[in-house]
Amino acid sequence: MIKLALGALGFLSVPAIAIVTAVAVGGTASACIATSAGGPLADDAPIPAIARTWIAETEASCPDLxxxxIAAVMAQESDFRPDAHADDSNGGTWGLLQMNASIWKAHYDHPPNADLNRNGAPDIEDPDLHAAVGGTYLCARLAGVRQIRADHPDWASSSIPILDALVIAHNAGESRLRTYPTIPAVTAKFIANVEERMTAWTADGVSGAAPEVPNPALPVAAAPSGGSPTGGARPSSAGARSSCRPAPRPMSRRPCATAWPTSV
Structure with a gap:
């Protein structure tokens, strides 16, 4: 991942994000994510026009998000630069969503240096391919987070908005869901930056992540009294929207997410 300046490490509660009612999510693999920042991107959001296509391609691969x-995470990871690269102890990360070699191979079935479409650049740096594969990866990561929350409803991370938990899993690994609220400072900053961008870039100007739409067959935990851990008032989820669509939109250049270029 593109690294941010590290602050002091320690017991961190996520800044700028208030926690609302905790929801049990076991058995909701197809549940929609509700977020009051679920409106469309504002026309004046500082996002390159071409990047909006990549954002749409990622969303087409994972309509839950x-x-x-997606735009906020993509901006945080690469500033919308398809050729972004960062070295790290695990061999580095590439592209719009800064995927590492093992993640890319798991979801694309080829290493980062593969150029199956023979355009002279690694496929991981092809923004359309990367955006689509990135959506597949994020959906798999989301499924893992949902399963962890179902298996461990007593963990503190199971009571935070699921999009925040997804950022933790993406940026720091799923093991950090067990240690939350002890997470790396860079991860806490990542979450805060994503929330800030979502607030600024949503067309209706409303933001604040909320948990998933609950399964009506499952019990709902009582909301904590008072304000959020950061001292702010808890936002209402009454105006939350579902990010899900009735059916995923087709990919703009491929009929399905598995139709990657193949070697000849």
Whole structure:
């Protein structure tokens, strides 16, 4: 991942994001994510026009995720630069969503240096391919987070908005869901930056992540009294929207997410 300046490490509660009612999510693999920042991207959001296509391609691969969240994560990771690269102890990360070699190979079935479409650049740096594969990866990561929350409803991370938990899993690994609220400072900053961008870039100007739409067959935990851990008032989820669509939109250049270029 593109690294941010590290602050002091320690017991961190996520800044700028208030926690609302905790929801049990076991058995909701197809549940929609509700977020009051679920509106469309604002026309004046500082996002390159071409990047909006990449955001849409990621959302087409994972319709559960709000486009504002995808845009905010993409901006955080690469500033919308398809050729972004960062070295790290695990061999580095590449592209719009800064995927590492093992993640890319798991979801694309070829290493980062593969150029199956023979355009002279690694496929991981092809923004359309990367955006689509990135959506597949994020959906798999989201499924893992949902399963962890179902298996461990007593963990503190199971009571935070699921988009925040997804950022933790993406940026720091799923093991950090067990240690939350002890997470790396860079991860806490990542979450805060994503929330800030979602607030600024949503067309209706409303933001604040909320948990998933609950399964009506499951019990709902009582909301904590008072304000959020950061001292702010808890936002209402009454105006939350679902990011899900009735059916995923087709990919703009491929009929399905598995139709990657193949070697000849």
């Amino acid at each position: 709000p486009e504002t969240w």
